[in-house]
Amino acid sequence: MDDPSRHLERVRRDAPLVQYITNYVAMNVAANVLLAAGASPAMVHAREEAPGFAAMADALAINIGTIDGRTAEAMPLAAAAARAAGTPWVFDPVAVGATAFRQETARGLLAERPCVIRGNASEIRALAGLESQGRGADASDAVAAAEDAARALAGRTGAVVAVTGPVDFVTDGERAARVANGHPLMPRVTALGCALTGLVAAFVAGGPRFEATLAALACFGVAGEIAAEGARGPGSLQVNLLDALHAMEPGTLDARARIDPA
């Protein structure tokens, strides 16, 4: 694994344009996380323009957190346009196990070959067709219980699959690694997982997807740790996280990143 800072520095140098079709909860925090990391966010989701935008963006992320009839139509069109144009795209299957509508939408999106899938353990289990304890957007399964599902999903879809939680697990179907960064306050702030999905898109815009995904997870986790040092609770953690990402020194990231082969 190369140094994660190389990927962060590439994002800062290139300021990739990241189109993010995301949920209403995550729009603001995800855009701010992308800006703090040096990327350029664009929350463009209308059916009339999302596919055209995806063809010219540097990366696309799609998140089904608050899908409705219109966005469920726009998402596969944008994913197909990204695929045709060679724009890497990242999928966040929020609460995919909850309803048939989410499962059907996810099935259509997987057919458009995401380059990375990022979700929590319950979502990755559900997406792989396994029973999951998750009822909504939060995980109720352990990351370890989703590792086989992640490997199977990566093999079936060709995507890099990232399962996040206390220790993240990432696989491309052949290689696998764990990222042991982050802080227990992070899941107490809504939409940080969604924001991380956008960050993964920024990192894979110009880099090899397995390594870039690991670097994005480590960078976000280290920022979460630094943020927690001065936080009084979830509210100040969210504010501190943006500041920590913005101020992240390459040497600090490389020294604190805990990425190990699995």
Ligand SMILES: Nc1ncnc2c1ncn2[C@@H]1O[C@H](COP(=O)(O)OP(=O)(O)O)[C@@H](O)[C@H]1O
């Ligand atoms: N208990 C935990 N300890 C440390 N980091 C965590 C913990 N739970 C989640 N994280 C981190 O929080 C971020 C969001 O992940 P997660 O909460 O799994 O996503 P989601 O919000 O989609 O469920 C990731 O960087 C992950 O590593």
Ligand SMILES: Cc1ncsc1CCOP(=O)(O)O
């Ligand atoms: C609470 C909620 N409801 C629909 S989407 C959403 C946000 C989920 O964010 P995350 O997956 O990052 O916890």
Ligand SMILES: [Mg+2]
């Ligand atoms: Mg999530």
